[in-house]
Amino acid sequence: MAVLEAVELSKHFETRRGIFGGSRGTVKAVDGISFSVESGKTLGLVGESGCGKTTTAKMVLGLEQPSGGVIRFDGHNLETLDTDGRRHYRKSVQAVFQDPYASLNPRMRISEIIAEPLVTNETVSSAGVAKRVSELLDLVGLPARAAQLFPHEFSGGQRQRIAIARALALSPRLVVLDEPVSALDVSIRAQILNLLVDLQAELGLAYLFIAHDLAAVAHLSHMIIVMYLGKIVEAGDARDLALDPKHPYTQALFSAALPSHPNERREEVILRGEIPSPLKPPSGCRFHPRCVHAMPACAVEAPELAAVDGRFLACHLFTHEGIKGH
Amino acid sequence: MSNSTLSYASSKAAPRAIRDIRPPLLELRNLSTHYVSQQGTRVVPAVDDVTLSIRPGETLGVVGESGSGKSTLALSILRVLPTAARIVNGQILFEGEDLVTKSDSEMRHVRGKRIAMILQDPMASLNPLFTIGNQVAESMRVHEGTRRRAAWQRAIELLKSVRIPSSETRVTQFPHEMSGGMRQRIVGAIGISCEPRLLIADEPTTSLDLTIQAQYLALLRDIQREHGLALIFITHNLGIVAKMCDQLAVMYAGRLVEYGPVERIFDNPVHPYTKALLNSIPRIDGMRQRLTAIEGQPPDMARLSPGCAFAARCPMAFDRCRVEAPPSVALEENRTARCWLAVPEPPRAAVGVA
Numbered sequence: 001m002a003v004l005e006a007v008e009l010s011k012h013f014e015t016r017r018g019i020f021g022g023s024r025g026t027v028k029a030v031d032g033i034s035f036s037v038e039s040g041k042t043l044g045l046v047g048e049s050g051c052g053k054t055t056t057a058k059m060v061l062g063l064e065q066p067s068g069g070v071i072r073f074d075g076h077n078l079e080t081l082d083t084d085g086r087r088h089y090r091k092s093v094q095a096v097f098q099d100p101y102a103s104l105n106p107r108m109r110i111s112e113i114i115a116e117p118l119v120t121n122e123t124v125s126s127a128g129v130a131k132r133v134s135e136l137l138d139l140v141g142l143p144a145r146a147a148q149l150f151p152h153e154f155s156g157g158q159r160q161r162i163a164i165a166r167a168l169a170l171s172p173r174l175v176v177l178d179e180p181v182s183a184l185d186v187s188i189r190a191q192i193l194n195l196l197v198d199l200q201a202e203l204g205l206a207y208l209f210i211a212h213d214l215a216a217v218a219h220l221s222h223m224i225i226v227m228y229l230g231k232i233v234e235a236g237d238a239r240d241l242a243l244d245p246k247h248p249y250t251q252a253l254f255s256a257a258l259p260s261h262p263n264e265r266r267e268e269v270i271l272r273g274e275i276p277s278p279l280k281p282p283s284g285c286r287f288h289p290r291c292v293h294a295m296p297a298c299a300v301e302a303p304e305l306a307a308v309d310g311r312f313l314a315c316h317l318f319t320h321e322g323i324k325g326h
Numbered sequence: 327m328s329n330s331t332l333s334y335a336s337s338k339a340a341p342r343a344i345r346d347i348r349p350p351l352l353e354l355r356n357l358s359t360h361y362v363s364q365q366g367t368r369v370v371p372a373v374d375d376v377t378l379s380i381r382p383g384e385t386l387g388v389v390g391e392s393g394s395g396k397s398t399l400a401l402s403i404l405r406v407l408p409t410a411a412r413i414v415n416g417q418i419l420f421e422g423e424d425l426v427t428k429s430d431s432e433m434r435h436v437r438g439k440r441i442a443m444i445l446q447d448p449m450a451s452l453n454p455l456f457t458i459g460n461q462v463a464e465s466m467r468v469h470e471g472t473r474r475r476a477a478w479q480r481a482i483e484l485l486k487s488v489r490i491p492s493s494e495t496r497v498t499q500f501p502h503e504m505s506g507g508m509r510q511r512i513v514g515a516i517g518i519s520c521e522p523r524l525l526i527a528d529e530p531t532t533s534l535d536l537t538i539q540a541q542y543l544a545l546l547r548d549i550q551r552e553h554g555l556a557l558i559f560i561t562h563n564l565g566i567v568a569k570m571c572d573q574l575a576v577m578y579a580g581r582l583v584e585y586g587p588v589e590r591i592f593d594n595p596v597h598p599y600t601k602a603l604l605n606s607i608p609r610i611d612g613m614r615q616r617l618t619a620i621e622g623q624p625p626d627m628a629r630l631s632p633g634c635a636f637a638a639r640c641p642m643a644f645d646r647c648r649v650e651a652p653p654s655v656a657l658e659e660n661r662t663a664r665c666w667l668a669v670p671e672p673p674r675a676a677v678g679v680a
Binding site: 048158190193212213215216242243252253254257258259262264268271275 | 391392505507508535536537538539540541544562563564565566567568569571588589592602603606607608609610611615616617618619620621623624
């Protein structure tokens with residue numbers, strides 16, 4: 001069952017130029033995307049800078065208000081929730097961020113850090129809090145004595161475990177993982193990825209996993225969404241998509257992913273040019289200026305996301321009109 | 327042609343014999359760089375007894391986690407170490423000359439001219455107050471005494487060669503007017519401006535997006551081929567090594583634990599750390615399989631045990647590993663590994679442990 005569902009979700013930011021606020025522009029950071037996260041499953045969100053993946057995460061976490069579209073949690077529209085419903089939502093959706101050096105308060109003991117969500121959201125006795133903290137520490141593989149220590153006494157990997165314990169304190173249904181391993185040392189990443197897989201199996205958590213490391217996303221996800229400049233270009237089963245990307249952008253992205261062995265020869269697609277500014281996205285398909293298969297129709301008409309062979313693609317190469325127009 | 331008459335017995339590595347007879351461009355011999363505290367009481371052996379070499383045109387990947395000494399190694403080669411660091415032992419032979427014994431003014435003719443370096447963060451290596459043209463031209467003016475106008479012309483050409491569109495106008499612009507990928511390419515252009523023999527790149531693509539990283543790596547490879555540059559790639563990313571490098575040096579806690587040709591190490595890693603590292607990376611085609619994690623944490627460099635630094639995390643460790651640091655053991659084909667398991671005679675028997 002879908003824990004969280006987003007329908008036609010958009011976030012537009014207004015910008016002003018010059019000190020008198022003259023000409024205004026709109027950055028369509030997220031432009032009408034739909035997805036759902038199932039309980040016990042991981043939805044991977046990939047894309048490069050400016051594709052809108054972090055803005056999407058912020059909207060899911062309630063840190064940004066969507067400018068359009070609907071987010072449903074357990075079938076309830078977030079906008080129509082009353083105060084209690086909203087509180088319940090905030091408890092059910094938690095986050096783990098990239099940098100465990102920035103996300104833990106250096107002046108708080110680990111026990112206080114992990115207990116904070118409990119203390120602020122629930123009425124639990126202090127004995128109950130202590131018990132929950134030691135349960136959580138055990139769950140993430142840290143010794144019970146860690147509770148009395150401060151963040152600086154831990155390494156990056158251990159800090160990320162603490163951040164995960166804090167995110168799990170309120171028994172959430174959905175955890176947003178925003179680049180949870182990219183700040184960690186290589187030898188530590190596998191520990192944390194394994195921990196995340198174990199916790200999901202044990203607690204039936206849904207994950208929204210955002211990362212630029214495609215191998216890590218492919219490893220952890222059941223479904224993958226690929227975004228480019230605020231739009232979904234391809235979405236589908238993680239395995240199918242990673243092994244056989246169809247959208248020219250996804251193909252380029254996965255061909256740019258680094259090999260795991262020197263003998264692994266992959267067809268290399270080197271894209272022309274840079275990622276355009278989201279302030280002035282190209283006309284038609286936003287990817288067309290860099291696309292190797294671009295046709296005249298691509299510059300004019302934006303392709304709609306359509307179901308093709310069991311996945312979703314937004315590309316004229318796969319739609320009827322595109323072929324006719326060519 | 328090469329394998330018809332050459333006998334395998336005459337050379338250690340017959341298929342590579344032609345390449346291997348050239349003298350190395352850079353050779354590190356037992357290099358040790360230590361950080362010493364002000365009172366001299368605490369010593370951190372950031373680089374400890376490292377021996378390796380790189381031939382002209384070759385690419386060497388240096389991998390290791392943060393604190394393994396890979397950046398200190400690079401800074402030692404250029405002799406731009408922080409004040410607390412000292413090269414305490416060893417030689418850095420570059421084109422036959424020992425850089426360790428050179429004076430500061432002699433080193434100034436090496437840096438940027440014969441050995442250049444690209445750093446991780448291009449915004450930190452470009453001066454925000456000078457135009458791109460000025461900064462690209464600077465090292466040519468300093469090292470080669472190129473006249474202002476000629477250097478400016480050459481800067482335009484260099485920007486073209488690193489594929490910066492409309493380079494004539496770009497030279498007059500400032501770093502903040504460029505994207506991250508462009509800035510990194512400009513730093514690359516500065517690096518090659520004096521036609522160095524060796525380019526050291528310290529995590530040059532970490533701040534770049536994937537497709538931009540692919541562009542940049544392809545560019546570096548082209549530049550390398552064109553100029554016959556030797557390249558040292560310092561990275562924590564084994565994928566970059568797999569894609570770019572001929573030789574691989576794996577560092578752990580300041581020591582070189584495994585060194586040799588990339589493909590051989592990927593096929594058959596000898597040191598347990600290299601093995602574990604290769605098994606711990608998720609693969610795009612290996613979905614949801616359990617990763618082999620390396621348990622534990624990297625050691626505290628100021629409090630290293632007398633034994634092998636990896637022993638505490640090593641699944642194969644035995645008693646000797648904890649008391650005595652293993653020597654660097656020469657294996658076939660210019661490979662070395664620093665592990666008791668690589669020592670020819672059965673090491674367990676040697677110390678009488680079952």
